Amino acid sequence: MVNGQGKNTIIRMFNVSKRYGKMEALSNLSLEVRKNEFIFVTGPSGAGKSTMIKLLYMGETASSGSILVDGMNLARISRKQIPMLRRKFGVVFQDFKLISTKTVFQNVALVLEVAGLKPKEIYPLVMDVLECVGIEDRSEEFPPVLSGGEKQRVAIARAMVGTPKIVLADEPTGSLDPDSAAQIFQLLRSVHERGATVIIATHDQQMINNHDGRVVRLVKGRMDCEN
Numbered sequence: 144m145v146n147g148q149g150k151n152t153i154i155r156m157f158n159v160s161k162r163y164g165k166m167e168a169l170s171n172l173s174l175e176v177r178k179n180e181f182i183f184v185t186g187p188s189g190a191g192k193s194t195m196i197k198l199l200y201m202g203e204t205a206s207s208g209s210i211l212v213d214g215m216n217l218a219r220i221s222r223k224q225i226p227m228l229r230r231k232f233g234v235v236f237q238d239f240k241l242i243s244t245k246t247v248f249q250n251v252a253l254v255l256e257v258a259g260l261k262p263k264e265i266y267p268l269v270m271d272v273l274e275c276v277g278i279e280d281r282s283e284e285f286p287p288v289l290s291g292g293e294k295q296r297v298a299i300a301r302a303m304v305g306t307p308k309i310v311l312a313d314e315p316t317g318s319l320d321p322d323s324a325a326q327i328f329q330l331l332r333s334v335h336e337r338g339a340t341v342i343i344a345t346h347d348q349q350m351i352n353n354h355d356g357r358v359v360r361l362v363k364g365r366m367d368c369e370n
């Protein structure tokens with residue numbers, strides 16, 4: 144055990160609660176995630192799915208309980224260590240969150256620029272992930288001209304490019320038509336096959352039924368059944 148985590152555990156949440164004022168978005172949530180697991184977090188709107196995702200990459204901080212990510216205790220890390228924590232994650236959102244004034248290539252390259260890589264190193268890595276998601280021929284275009292499915296492919300390329308240990312996706316197919324949604328799920332599968340731990344928050348029951356993976360169900364901020 145290192146810092147309370149088993150060798151194959153990458154995330155451990157213990158008794159985690161998150162309150163927004165009087166509203167308890169998550170209540171005493173405990174969850175252990177093994178390296179390279181593929182997990183769906185599901186449950187109705189307002190169940191706490193997005194909150195759980197945000198707590199992991201420290202988009203929000205827990206009100207109580209402990210969260211360990213790849214050996215880092217989120218309650219104890221300093222401000223300076225937050226970038227190190229964030230580099231462990233690639234995150235995909237329902238509304239893509241691409242920068243509309245940067246090209247597809249630049250959106251993805253930014254991750255590596257921030258990490259301090261040189262342009263010569265950045266180019267092949269970005270082209271590799273753009274090819275992987277099948278959007279390399281649009282690399283010089285700007286996000287507003289792309290379809291929703293294409294934008295989400297760029298977002299997945301951006302999430303993959305730093306080869307993060309964990310990929311989080313919050314309703315990644317929530318704004319897409321069924322065909323594009325199926326493609327995006329396939330890509331998240333391939334991210335998993337490349338070795339990442341993948342956690343997908345979704346209320347799309349059909350997607351869950353059609354794919355293997357552990358299912359964590361939240362209802363009103365609590366785990367609904369044994370997980």
Ligand SMILES: Nc1ncnc2c1ncn2[C@@H]1O[C@H](COP(=O)(O)OP(=O)(O)O)[C@@H](O)[C@H]1O
Nearest residue numbers: 163166167168187188189190191192193194195
């Ligand atoms: N920033 C916030 N301020 C106040 N309440 C919030 C905030 N974010 C989420 N909530 C509330 O917390 C609960 C869980 O929200 P959320 O995690 O977004 O659920 P889900 O993603 O499952 O729909 C909801 O009742 C929501 O209104």
Ligand SMILES: [Mg+2]
Nearest residue numbers: 192193194314
């Ligand atoms: Mg949500």
